[in-house]
Amino acid sequence: MTDYRAQIQSETERLAALAGDLSVPVPTCPGWTLAELVTHVGRLHRWAVHMLRGQVRERLWSRQVPDGLAEGATGDAAWLTAGAAELLETLASTDPDTEVWTWGPDNRASWWPRRMFFESLVHRADAELALGIDPEIPAGTAIDGIEEFLHNLPYAVWVTRSLAGLGLEGATIHLHASDADGEWTITQGPAGKIEWARGHAKGDAAVKGPVSDLLLLLYGRRSPDALTVHGDRELLDRWLSTASL
Missing domain, CATH: 3.30.1050.10 (SCP2 sterol-binding domain)
Structure with a gap:
């Protein structure tokens, strides 16, 4: 069985390491800089935490969940890794069969680790492409x-x-x-x-x-x-x- 928690941690660490100059534009996410990219990923992690801890069973999107940032502010590497740590702790303590809302076909907590991993991976690739690095994916x-x-x-x-x-x-x-x-x-x-x-x-x-x-x-x-x-x-x-x- 794939250890998605370990992979989320690895991908988050890789993205955080790329988040130096947050003003760099991200061509694969038009209109975004690395600051917006990092903020997006961190919000997704916090969204998953909110859904799982609250066992939320009705539709709720990431933009509706508090992210701890001041109005108009963007996240940085430290904020990103803090949110990921909270997500990993939540995933470890949540029964995979817990019923929660998802936008996919599986309305259980087990849907979230795989989804958050690939969100993190694709956005790590966005950051690498923005910096002229060819993404490596096994x-x-x-x-x-x-x-x-x-x-x-x-x-x-x-x-x-x-x-x-x-x-x-x-x-x-x-x-x-x-x-x-x-x-x-x-x-x-x-x-x-x-x-x-x-x-x-x-x-x-x-x-x-x-x-x-x-x-x-x-x-x-x-x-x-x-x-x-x-x-x-x-x-x-x-x-x-x-x-x-």
Whole structure:
């Protein structure tokens, strides 16, 4: 079983180490600097703490949870790591089967560690890209991240609502890892919902490349230009620009 708590700690430490000059722009999060990026991640951690400690069973978003910052202030590395420590302590003391609200398909506390890990990982990659560093993501982690993304995407109503407007029902996109045992086919369903399956198949559009790049592609952090694309590139671009969480 993956130790997501240890990985959250590692990713937070890596992001904190990158948070020197907080004025650096983050191109993969338009309009943000590293200050906004760090603040966003720290707020997500505190959101999870609030949901789990309070066993909250109704919808509540991160912006509705106190973050300990003064009005208009942004967080720094110390504030980020303090929030992560509180999250790790909370995850360790919470029964995974505790019923809580999530925006995904699993309304239990066990949903939160995996989600917070990949939030932390992707935003660590944002910081690295902003600083000219090529993100490194182990293949096994990237495979897990792709499947976590696809597992949750059908329940991200703010995304499926937009996907429904594309008129792509029945379209398929195939992802093929070139450096790991990983292939997935995404099928666009009705009302913007998606279905997905592991394994080899032919899609209307297909993308092949390192599995870490496929993960970053799904999150809108890597351009298809950096990978090998077959089939309907316009379909791929439209879907990716809409589906990114």
